[in-house]
Amino acid sequence: MMKKTAKLFIISGPSGVGKSTVIHRALQNFTDFYFSVSATTRCARPGEKEGIDYFFIGKEEFEKGIQNQQFLEYTCYCENYYGTPRKAVEEHLNLGYNVLLDIEIEGASQVKQHMPDSVTVFIVPPDLQELERRLRSRGTDSEDKIAGRLARAKKEFEKAPDYDYLIINDNVENASQELTAIIQAEQFRYDCRKAVLEV
């Protein structure tokens, strides 16, 4: 049947933009995806599950992993490491699975540099006021932390031009439909499909 080339999708966006919901709804439309689970040195929050939300590992182990190039990208944020385990990503791509990474902007730029064929999507809120409202309504962050996240989001917006696609999450239904269309269309690119013409 039709052969195709697997693709790496990188999704970024400011904290509080509703990224996870959008991603998980969109991925329900696909069966051939591997959603990469990051490793981190921060402690698990209530409800977070090992291997589902993160791989929770020690600082020493993480730093050994960095030395051994076991991370596709990594970053340090609020004194904790976050990184994408390289092996699982590469293995799934080789098996023909598309892979999706939900990672920070710095990490995204590291991966795009090494894998220029990867597709990058930036999710933004309709505006900063709405982001502030959403961060506040989560009720998990202090005022200081919210101010910090907003300042960070403002800086992150400046990096949007480095991304291939831009999704404005004014409505989770629309936004996940948009991500679905992007993922589909990218698989219809000539490079992904050329094998079929080589019959």
Place this chain on the structure above:
Amino acid sequence: MMKKTAKLFIISGPSGVGKSTVIHRALQNFTDFYFSVSATTRCARPGEKEGIDYFFIGKEEFEKGIQNQQFLEYTCYCENYYGTPRKAVEEHLNLGYNVLLDIEIEGASQVKQHMPDSVTVFIVPPDLQELERRLRSRGTDSEDKIAGRLARAKKEFEKAPDYDYLIINDNVENASQELTAIIQAEQFRYDCRKAVLEV
């Protein structure tokens, strides 16, 4: 509300592949499209309507149009001219409408050269045997003409790598859904949407 940049979509594919059906089904999902009508010097076939299927004009008028650069692209095929009137395309793009051209490979390459931001889609049949079957079932072409169209299709397949996207029309429902996803996704590209971040 959200400002966006209009895009030019160029669709090509061998005669008999079912392009028109796929395009018209896909365009039903959009309200902001202008489907470009070509001009030609060939005679109208039974059922073809002026201004809907083609603008039917004389050879002299066409050649004057070429001289005055009134065509975005043109080609000569079976001793008849076919061309895309430039003015309607440019005016609709300026008004914010997306524009779709259903044109031959040579014309597509001319337009892409002048408008590198345009999006090109190549529609192919699942295989040449299926194309032959479809051409035969139309019952409009002689055996000679069918052989000619098949030889041409084979040559055209070689140009597929010049296109951004490849759609395999094994099923008109799937193919038009694929074209829909491509048209949607292209409008989510950063370049198309950046205006929203400039607020």
